[in-house]
Amino acid sequence: MRIDKTQISGVQFMFTVTCFIQSSSLLTAFLSEITKQDSWLAVLFGVVVCLPLIWLYRTLMVMFPDYNLIQILEEVYSPVVGKTIGISYAWFFITLTALNLSDMGSFSKLTLMKRTPDVVLIVTCMLVMAWAVKYGIRLITQYSALFVFVAFSILIASVLLVLNQINLQNFLPMFDLPAIKYVQGTHIISTIPFGELVTLLMITPNVKLTRRDTTKYLFGGFTLGWITVLVVISRDIAVLGNTLPIFTLPTLVTLRLVNLGEALSRVEILFAIMLIMLLFFKITFLYYVSVITVAQIMKTKSYRHLILAAGALITAYSFTLYPSPLHHAASAKEITPILWTFFEILMPLLTFVIAKLRKLPKEKEV
């Protein structure tokens, strides 16, 4: 049984992955505060650590090409246990959506609209997203290629614009921080942007790809994504140097410093465009995944009547998640990465092992 019957192509799938990771490249403060001038190293470590993880996701996708994550869980752990775990996943997805939504609210407030109450921004965006979710995954992912293209253009332009302010000395000294910081940084980068790709397991049935193509597009998308993150972080380190850790939005500060003659300055609007665009995509995708998860658990035939209810829940949730941005930042550094590990690494791994032991999926009788 498939809830959303629309199909997406391999390229769309790839750009979805890229876009998903790119959207995290804007909010790098949680990393730069910890690993400072070596943040780019943490990104590279994170990539290395995540390669097996992505391989795990890919394997689950290939093993159960017609099942989404909840169906896999029910298949592997028996319906009752599977549903229970599924509910925890529903909570996880909804929380992720709400987190990103509150990020979008607070950061657009910080960059664009100072006095506008964020409820207005959030509710309006949520309505548009609900509309997108209604039309299914195909519509959502159709835009990913465009977004990736725009994001890359802005990225390249921004690097060129700050070229005169880059100081490579800022990367030195390397490996000077205590080892534990690198572990912490790597853990954060692997769970927050990269590990969140676990959400892809919810759209497996909508992606009809061969084994080889799944690998190709998943890793292709991942590579484009991490390169973006790496370039963004390296650029910010090179420009800001030792002041990097003190800023909430290093990228914004970097773009504000652009000054090529009188004409080419004040280009931080580029950051705002990228922020709104990419976060819009990510939240829509997460929103869609949350709705599908809930629908799957409830075994409803159509998910559309759930959209507005889930949207309202997510909106309210995003306002009550953290009492202040400080709490948010602290938890992004200390609590969330540990908690997310369960959903992103342990659970998929356990599922994979048990599925292998029980020799699932059973060969279908033809």
Add this chain to the structure above:
Amino acid sequence: MIPRRFRLLAVFLLSLLLMIFLSGCWDEHELHTLFIVTGVALDESDDPEKMDITVQIAKSQSKSSRSGDTEPQENYIILLKNKSGTMMEGLMEFNRDSSRTLMLNHNQVLLFGSSLAKQGIKDHIDLFMRDQDSRMEVLMIVVDGRGEEALAAKLSQDRISGMFISRVIRTMSSVSSYYQVRMLDFVSRLLEETTSPVVPIVTVTKKGKMEEIKITGMAVFKGDKMIDRLSNDETLGYIWAMGDVKHCNVVTSTEVGKAVFQIIKLDCKRDVKIRQDGGIGVKLSVNTTLSVGEISGFSETTSEELMPYLVKIAQEEIKRKIMNSFETARRLNADIYGFGTSVYRKYPKEWKSMKDSWDEIFSDIELNVQVKAHIPVTGQITQPLGMKEE
């Protein structure tokens, strides 16, 4: 299914909603409701708990007044002053007592009166980093005397002194980026802890009815407190030691004649080493391309000897200036060059033990300057008038 008509209506209503809300009516900035701030000056106040804040606002011009320079300067700027403990309180007070909202986005310069700078400025600049409207690229300047004088100055060259100062500094930054000290650079040096920030210092002088603002060197900070200053001459030595200089003059004069060179490009490579005895040795290799700007005298010199001789005196002069500035820095015990940071970047492990005693290590640094000059261009004439022919 929902009838088509209702769908259309829904789409229409949704678009209307988006139009109204996404345009962000709360954040409208209409020009006639704003005061565009072109300069902020902070000064010591008679109340030790407070500071004097002066804000310079560029007045929007009415088209009819085109009589030119005879108009009093009051017509172009508005100065707002108050006394408050923190910058935020000051801004609130300004906004309360004025008909428009102050807009800091276009603030050009942040001036500190020298007496306030001597007390320390760290506590006063937080807002300029935190507030989302202000920018890290705002220029920091120390004013000899009181900062408000610089903002109130009537200049013959420019109507708005804040703009004037920022333009002068930006022009100088084409010589070397170290002339232009942005908030970011200052903060970065403060965070380095051992590096002493330097900030351009300007002096306001009376000249008839008008005033003049001149750059008179660099204020040297130790931590966030100003301790002394470099003269313009010493500033040159500092700038050259930092490298990446373009379009700058080297003036030399000997018994036989005078020569002025233009620096086309000057690079300075820095190499720090830990000496046997635990101290630090710094080697500066200056590599520069000069062109002859002006020569007078040298009538006793033959034209073959002239070029090597000019190279020699240029090299000596550059070296002398660099050493001169370094001696001043050593006397002040202020690491204006960021040698400490270079050591940290090269020897991060050893640095940990050096950091706390950096003041003593710095005053014991062995500086070795090597200058290599090339003079490929002599200008449009090859030799000065009246030189001996072979």
